[in-house]
Amino acid sequence: EAGVTQFPSHSVIEKGQTVTLRCDPISGHDNLYWYRRVMGKEIKFLLHFVKESKQDESGMPNNRFLAERTGGTYSTLKVQPAELEDSGVYFCASSLLDPNEKLFFGSGTQLSVL
Amino acid sequence: ILNVEQSPQSLHVQEGDSTNFTCSFPSSNFYALHWYRWETAKSPEALFVMTLNGDEKKKGRISATLNTKEGYSYLYIKGSQPEDSATYLCAFRGYGGSQGNLIFGKGTKLSVKP
Numbered sequence: 753e754a755g756v757t758q759f760p761s762h763s764v765i766e767k768g769q770t771v772t773l774r775c776d777p778i779s780g781h782d783n784l785y786w787y788r789r790v791m792g793k794e795i796k797f798l799l800h801f802v803k804e805s806k807q808d809e810s811g812m813p814n815n816r817f818l819a820e821r822t823g824g825t826y827s828t829l830k831v832q833p834a835e836l837e838d839s840g841v842y843f844c845a846s847s848l849l850d851p852n853e854k855l856f857f858g859s860g861t862q863l864s865v866l
Numbered sequence: 867i868l869n870v871e872q873s874p875q876s877l878h879v880q881e882g883d884s885t886n887f888t889c890s891f892p893s894s895n896f897y898a899l900h901w902y903r904w905e906t907a908k909s910p911e912a913l914f915v916m917t918l919n920g921d922e923k924k925k926g927r928i929s930a931t932l933n934t935k936e937g938y939s940y941l942y943i944k945g946s947q948p949e950d951s952a953t954y955l956c957a958f959r960g961y962g963g964s965q966g967n968l969i970f971g972k973g974t975k976l977s978v979k980p
Contacts, residue, residue: 755909783967794870795910795955795970808964841909851965852898854912 754778754859758844764864770832771832773861777826779847784827785847786819790840798842801827802849834865867893870958872971879946880979886942887974889956893937900957900968901930901941910955912939946978 757776765771777784798808798817803824812819816835821827831838837844841862845855871890879885891899898917904910914923919934927944944952953975957968 783965794972795957797967797969798965800964808967810967845966849965849966852915852917853965854900854915854968855968856912857902857909859907859909 762862768833773829773842777825781846782849783847785844785845788840792857839865856865868959869968872974873967876975879975883946884944887969889939891937891958895960896934897961898959902945903952903957948978951978
């Protein structure tokens with residue numbers, strides 16, 4: 753069974769540009785989450801989709817970040833315009849709906865904003 | 867502000883040594899405690915999801931205990947092997963937060979020398 757896949761694995765962009773990250777969850781997982789890890793710090797929650805609906809977006813840093821999950825399958829996270837402080841590793845994870853289910857993570861997208 | 871603290875920050879042991887590390891989390895409003903194993907450039911991999919005070923879980927040579935009243939969890943590795951080298955992350959979920967709204971610690975980085 754395929755795991756959670758993220759694309760691209762690395763992205764280097766200049767300040768002010770736009771970047772779109774993609775996440776394909778495990779088939780059948782209604783829950784999809786985005787997280788971010790800034791170098792040297794802990795992984796931080798960004799938002800949670802249940803199917804195509806945003807369940808919790810309390811961790812989104814500001815309105816330069818836009819997440820979508822059209823059709824309840826894959827998700828995209830767009831940063832526009834990117835700032836230097838947006839650099840970090842962006843992880844996606846998915847899980848079944850049972851609240852005690854473990855999360856399955858992708859290997860992340862390393863975003864560098866220069 | 868809710869904090870999850872992990873100690874030690876890093877640990878170097880010899881192959882065959884047994885080791886343990888600590889995760890401290892808020893003792894109020896507890897819902898679940900997750901443990902993940904993360905090798906650099908790979909996906910964080912779920913080890914345990916623990917919900918009950920006094921719970922003890924085991925997966926091969928790795929086990930974990932949970933004390934929700936005092937707000938800590940221990941992760942034990944018996945007879946460490948070089949392939950156990952990774953960063954071990956714990957994550958706290960409180961009541962009221964959505965399923966993936968986890969608060970992560972910074973992790974304990976374990977290095978096992980042959």
